[in-house]
Amino acid sequence: MLVSPRSSAGATTAARSPACSAARSPACCASPALLRRNRASSASRRGVLLSGAGVFLLPFTFGDEALAAEPSKSKRGLARYIRRKDTTSIDQYRSDVVEAKTQVGGLVELVKNDDYESGRKLLREGTFKTFRNSVRAIVTFRDLNKAPPVPIQDVFQPLETIDSLLLANYLLSEKEDEASKGELEETRAKIFDAIDTFQQVTQNLIEI
CATH class of the missing domain: 1.20.1420 (A middle domain of Talin 1)
Incomplete structure (x- = not known):
């Protein structure tokens, strides 16, 4: 039995990322660069809070x-x-x-x-x-x-x-x-x- 290239690609995509397709979780799909930016942003916010204490x-x-x-x-x-x-x-x-x-x-x-x-x-x-x-x-x-x-x-x-x-x-x-x-x-x-x-x-x- 012959399988069309389009059907094969669809099956592969569905098997590869069921979790992301189901929930679209940011943690699951975020790139390493985005995670690094998020961590830098958190550190920056902590610095602002500390400076707000008057030091x-x-x-x-x-x-x-x-x-x-x-x-x-x-x-x-x-x-x-x-x-x-x-x-x-x-x-x-x-x-x-x-x-x-x-x-x-x-x-x-x-x-x-x-x-x-x-x-x-x-x-x-x-x-x-x-x-x-x-x-x-x-x-x-x-x-x-x-x-x-x-x-x-x-x-x-x-x-x-x-x-x-x-x-x-x-x-x-x-x-x-x-x-x-x-x-x-x-x-x-x-x-x-x-x-x-x-x-x-x-x-x-x-x-x-």
Whole structure:
């Protein structure tokens, strides 16, 4: 008995994929490339959720440990910072730090008013966008002129402390139990201490 090519092809197709024909399951029929894209999309969504929790790097924190570990990098002169800010005057860098001191001083009133969200936003805008470069330029200038050293981390650590405590108090302020209120007061005092530390170390930094 002869079988037509068309009948044979139809029988083969039906035998090969009964499950996909019956349910059209995406898991069954999805290509490897589509599955990889789905996994990447899931990872991306997780990243968005984590960033939504308020955990953002400050613009001046990344990479300073590496510089501290390699002091020779700080002796290469001001050229790379001058190119970024288009100025050859150390006074411009000093002005940036003075402005940062003023902004951090303004955090006191925000903290007293429990406006922690605005405080964290303040540390991510304005002069703080170039604060890291300004501090490094002044540290380099001090080194070249044999001035007493001011470690970079002594400048940045109080700011990182302030930022983390602002976040802690923001979360505590949403709770109404007595224990949280007591912890809120303790953390507020620590913020004020960190602000004082920042003001002192930056004052030492700009006295050249």
